[in-house]
Amino acid sequence: MDRKHFLKSALLTTGSLLLGSAAIYRYLGNRETADAPLSQAIDKIQDGNMKKVLVVMSAGTKRGNTDRLTDAYIKGLVERGHSVTKVYLGSMKIEGCRGCGVCQRLAHQCAIKDGMQDIYPLFAECDTIVMASPLYFWTITSRLKSFIERLYAISTDDKYPKKDAVLLMTAGDDEDATFEQPLRYFRLLNQALGWNEAGVYCAGDCTGCEKLAREIGKEHLENAYKMGLAL
Ligand SMILES: Cc1cc2nc3c(=O)[nH]c(=O)nc-3n(C[C@H](O)[C@H](O)[C@H](O)COP(=O)(O)O)c2cc1C
Incomplete structure (x- = not known):
């Protein structure tokens, strides 16, 4: 031993x-x-012959509501024949942007050497970026926000690589305004970065972490699966 x-x-x-x-x-x-080593945080699920899809799952808990919604979506992607890589942001250390500006002076390399360095090449080669998040205080997780901030490093004159973008979310509430903030942010982001909105799924009325077994409605999983099949 x-x-x-x-x-x-x-x-x-x-x-x-x-x-x-x-x-x-x-x-x-x-x-x-x-x-976690790379193998536990980044899962190369399928090498297909269609689109290259990078899925960034930002819930801290594996097999929770968001992870299950994401996996249902991925099931559809896989059956459609896409290449799929899934990143568990909750299993990595990713700082928010420091605003040091080094990236803009030095070949678009981020000065922070953390888990994001493993994600940059995956992001560069993907056609579609899927961002999955539970709703935390009416918005996306800080983990997902940090990932987005760190994309600044690869921008040139505020221009970003063209991508199709998908947002998957879960929440405890299911009111008209429940997902208002993250949806608005997602659309602003797409507009600002020049991304194309390729799908949104917001699953409300999920059981939260106050219960031992989390519960997400079967219809949400079915809908997400169909959305994945249709990409
Ligand atoms: C810190 C925290 C903040 C939350 N904020 C909200 C919120 O603002 N609105 C809401 O409807 N649910 C909120 N929830 C509930 C989660 O969004 C919901 O349970 C989600 O499905 C959990 O996803 P997970 O199982 O992938 O972690 C919050 C949960 C936590 C832990």
Whole structure:
């Protein structure tokens, strides 16, 4: 047993006694996710012969509502024959833009060396960018916002590579205004960056993290799947 595994197993044993095994497993599990290697944070799902689709899933929880909605959409994409790569932003460390301006002076390279460096080449080659987010305080997650901010590095004179863009969202509420802010932002973004809106799906009335088992309506998953098939 190497040092890392020895320490982990010692911690697990002690932690089990002190906290109960479920709690300590959860703690270590989360720690491992934060420092996840590339293979756990970036999933090359299919190498198809149609469009190249980059899916950026920004919920912090895998297999939650947003992840499941995203996977239903991806199922459609895969069946349609697209190339699909899925990025779990919640498993990466991605800072917001520092506004240092280095990128605009030095060959459009971002000065921040974090998970975004693995995403830039995937973004460069994709035709379609799919952004998935739970609604947090009436807008997208800070993780997704950081990803968007960091695209500034690749802009030239405020011009961005042309992309088709898709937004997938989930929320607890399902009122007329529930998704107003992120939708408005998504459309402003498309306009400003010269992207083409290629789909929006907003799934309201999802059960949140206050319940152990999250619930998203089956009809949302079915609709997202059909949307993926139609891209
Ligand atoms: C920090 C936080 C803020 C939230 N803010 C809102 C909100 O403003 N409106 C809303 O309807 N739901 C809100 N929710 C509920 C989530 O959007 C909803 O449960 C979502 O489906 C969770 O997605 P996930 O399972 O992928 O994490 C919030 C949840 C959290 C944790």
